Amino acid sequence: METFEELGRRLSNWGRWGPDDRRGTLNHLTPERVLAARESIRSGRVFELSLPLGKGGPQQGGGRFNPIHTMTMLPGDWDLPDGSFIVDDQVTMPLQCATQWDGLGHVGYADRLYNDVPAAATVTARRGAIHNGIEAMAPGMVGRGVLLDVARLRGVDWIAADDDRIGPDELDRAARAQGVEVRPGDAVLVRTGWRRKAVVEGSTPEWITVSPGLDLACAEWLHGHDVATVASDNWAVEAMPSPVPGSMLPLHCVLIRDLGMMLGEMFDLEALAEDCAADGRWDVFLSAPPLRVTGGVGSPAAPVAIK
Numbered sequence: 418m419e420t421f422e423e424l425g426r427r428l429s430n431w432g433r434w435g436p437d438d439r440r441g442t443l444n445h446l447t448p449e450r451v452l453a454a455r456e457s458i459r460s461g462r463v464f465e466l467s468l469p470l471g472k473g474g475p476q477q478g479g480g481r482f483n484p485i486h487t488m489t490m491l492p493g494d495w496d497l498p499d500g501s502f503i504v505d506d507q508v509t510m511p512l513q514c515a516t517q518w519d520g521l522g523h524v525g526y527a528d529r530l531y532n533d534v535p536a537a538a539t540v541t542a543r544r545g546a547i548h549n550g551i552e553a554m555a556p557g558m559v560g561r562g563v564l565l566d567v568a569r570l571r572g573v574d575w576i577a578a579d580d581d582r583i584g585p586d587e588l589d590r591a592a593r594a595q596g597v598e599v600r601p602g603d604a605v606l607v608r609t610g611w612r613r614k615a616v617v618e619g620s621t622p623e624w625i626t627v628s629p630g631l632d633l634a635c636a637e638w639l640h641g642h643d644v645a646t647v648a649s650d651n652w653a654v655e656a657m658p659s660p661v662p663g664s665m666l667p668l669h670c671v672l673i674r675d676l677g678m679m680l681g682e683m684f685d686l687e688a689l690a691e692d693c694a695a696d697g698r699w700d701v702f703l704s705a706p707p708l709r710v711t712g713g714v715g716s717p718a719a720p721v722a723i724k
């Protein structure tokens with residue numbers, strides 16, 4: 418059986434867009450494809466796909482915590498002679514704690530990041546990811562998005578963590594059932610229903626330790642369709658725990674490090690999925706830029722889908 422490293426080597430995009438490329442599969446997002454994505458706007462309805470940022474956010478793992486919002490200036494602190502006043506605030510948060518993009522500095526293996534960049538020498542405490550920082554991805558994913566509602570295909574509110582992982586055949590079946598085509602340059606939005614579970618049941622510790630999601634075999638499907646990005650409503654896009662002994666995030670490794678693909682996590686696809694099921698249109702115009710955090714390995718995102 419092919420290991421994830423062998424799969425990564427076989428699908429590798431290293432060198433495809435030049436030795437200094439830092440944008441990976443976002444290169445599929447050409448001006449022509451962005452322009453064509455306007456055809457997905459039909460009604461003007463806009464859907465917010467991010468989770469609220471605050472202490473009510475999801476259960477966290479790995480030392481991450483929900484955003485801490487503090488007021489740094491209250492009415493009365495800086496009042497002006499004309500009676501006007503100024504109020505300021507700040508947020509302290511890990512960049513990986515809510516709706517987010519994983520950048521190309523987020524995951525690697527064998528001391529390499531995307532496009533053969535040495536990891537230990539180029540990700541530093543002072544400067545972050547010197548070569549594969551998230552700022553190189555800006556303006557990021559702005560183009561056509563396709564929602565594949567796998568939970569709906571299975572006829573469930575959400576896929577259970579111990580159900581079968583989502584494989585390439587199922588992505589094809591969802592697209593066929595919905596009558597939508599995945600095109601080069603698209604963002605594929607995969608709904609597992611995991612967000613709905615958090616809303617219905619509350620975000621329990623299991624929400625982050627186990628989860629439904631994509632199987633490693635989906636890497637070849639995403640590669641074969643020349644998609645720009647993939648995003649999901651769970652916390653890791655891929656199914657947890659991993660099917661590969663000793664490897665926690667094999668799909669991350671192949672997609673981020675070998676293909677150069679940003680992953681979108683904890684996207685709230687609930688309202689959008691309801692609307693798509695109602696009108697039978699599953700393609701959207703997606704605007705989901707990352708913050709330009711210099712040397713950042715990820716970024717919070719506030720994606721919006723326009724129908």
Ligand code: UVW
Nearest residue numbers: 513519652653654682
């Ligand atoms: C980890 O980094 C562990 O996961 P994710 O990319 O899903 O935030």
